Structure formats: C-alpha cells, structure tokens
Amino acid sequence: MSEFPFRIVGFDLDGTLVDSALDLAPAVNHALLAAGRDAVSLETTRSLIGGGARRMLERALEVTGGPVEAPHFEDLHAALLEHYTANIAANTRPYEGCLDALDILAGHGCQLAVVTNKAEDLARKLIEELGLTSRFASIMGGDTLGRERAKPAPDMIHETIARCGGGHFAMVGDSTFDVKAAKNASVPAVAFSFGYHDVPPEELGADVLIHHFNELVPALARF
CATH class of the missing domain: 3.40.50.1000 (HAD superfamily/HAD-like)
Structure with missing residues (x-):
C-alpha cells in the first residue's frame, strides 16, 4: 500500500x-431578544455561522434591523457567549x-x-x-x-x-x-x-x- x-x-x-446550530441558534436569539429584535429561525442561523461569534452576531443584527452602537453590541455579544457557554454541547x-x-x-x-x-x-x-x-x-x-x-x-x-x-x-x-x-x-x-x-x-x-x-x-x- x-x-x-x-x-x-x-x-x-x-x-x-x-x-452545532441547535446550540448556537438559541444563543443568537437570546442576544436578539436582549436587543429587542425578533428571533431568527434555525435555518437562518445556519447561514449566519462563520468567522466566530462576533461575526455571527453582526450578521444576525444585520438581518433583523441593522447594526447597533458599539457599547450595546459588546453587551449583546457577552449575553450570547454566556448563554452559549452554558449550553455548548446540549444538542x-x-x-x-x-x-x-x-x-x-x-x-x-x-x-x-x-x-x-x-x-x-x-x-x-x-x-x-x-x-x-x-x-x-x-x-x-x-x-x-x-x-x-x-x-x-x-x-x-x-x-x-x-x-x-x-x-x-x-x-x-x-x-x-x-x-x-x-x-x-x-x-x-x-x-x-x-x-x-x-x-x-x-x-x-x-x-x-x-x-x-x-x-x-x-x-x-x-x-
């Protein structure tokens, strides 16, 4: 051989x-809820993944109404990571x-x-x-x-x-x-x-x- x-x-x-979308999607939607935005579907989340959590959140905000100011974004990013870390291998x-x-x-x-x-x-x-x-x-x-x-x-x-x-x-x-x-x-x-x-x-x-x-x-x- x-x-x-x-x-x-x-x-x-x-x-x-x-x-990992089944665990990333709830984390994204947790952050979107904190931003007063509508949740996105699992399939939409699949299209947002890539480049790391910050880029994923940026894309999620873009498709639900546009970007937010930097200090608020950092709060949302922290909320996403906290939720995801606690449920990282649930599904x-x-x-x-x-x-x-x-x-x-x-x-x-x-x-x-x-x-x-x-x-x-x-x-x-x-x-x-x-x-x-x-x-x-x-x-x-x-x-x-x-x-x-x-x-x-x-x-x-x-x-x-x-x-x-x-x-x-x-x-x-x-x-x-x-x-x-x-x-x-x-x-x-x-x-x-x-x-x-x-x-x-x-x-x-x-x-x-x-x-x-x-x-x-x-x-x-x-x-």
Missing part, C-alpha cells in the same frame, strides 16, 4: 466536524461518519488538528464535552494568534503544521474562510457540501467537494 499523502489533516469545527453532535473517518486517518498515521475561528476556550470546551480532545494533536481558535491572523489568513495553518512537527497538510472545512486560508497557505482544501456555507458549496473553490464523511479519506488519498 502506498504511503498516505498527508501527515496532518486540519478541520474546521462548526459545520465541519460538528453540527451538538459530530456529523454522521465523522468519528469513523477520524479513526481511519489516525490509522494512516495522520495527526489531526482543529483550525477554527471559534474562540479557543469555547472550541476546547465543546471538544472536551463531546469527549474528543484526545483525538487532536492541536486545537487552535480564532483568537489564539489574534483575530487579525484568523482564517482566511494562513497563519493558523502554518502554526498548526509547526505544532505538529511539520509535514504535508490538508484543510477540511465548509466555508470560504477555510478554503481561502488553505489557498493562502498553499495547501489543499477539501470542502463538504453540508455545513454552514457563506456561498454555494460549488463556489467555495475547494480542490475537492464531497458530500459525506465516508468520502473524506478516499478523497485525501487521491492527492
């Missing part, structure tokens, strides 16, 4: 490894086939990593509550290196590669943040047709677009 082409595989978190689960794919990649000798724009403390809390921490050699959040270095900048990918000791890296995600970060880091990008897209999946520009976790390892093996 030929050697697997990647030593490190990095994953986005929300919308890639886990379906969030890994996508079907995710754990099997991670096991197979580990069996190929891959180091697995999380590269998310979610705040690192929240990412680690969610991963720990789901019992997944031991699977990952590195977990980086959007604030780990500073927000200016979060995806789509390449910095988080470069740092992940360094933390994992170097080697060929592939990025797996569901949004332009993931694909652009991969391109900026000059590494391959695999995207899922499910998840939380900021553009139609076919327009993400990934090297490969797949539709289920059972397609991931074969897709990576073909590089």
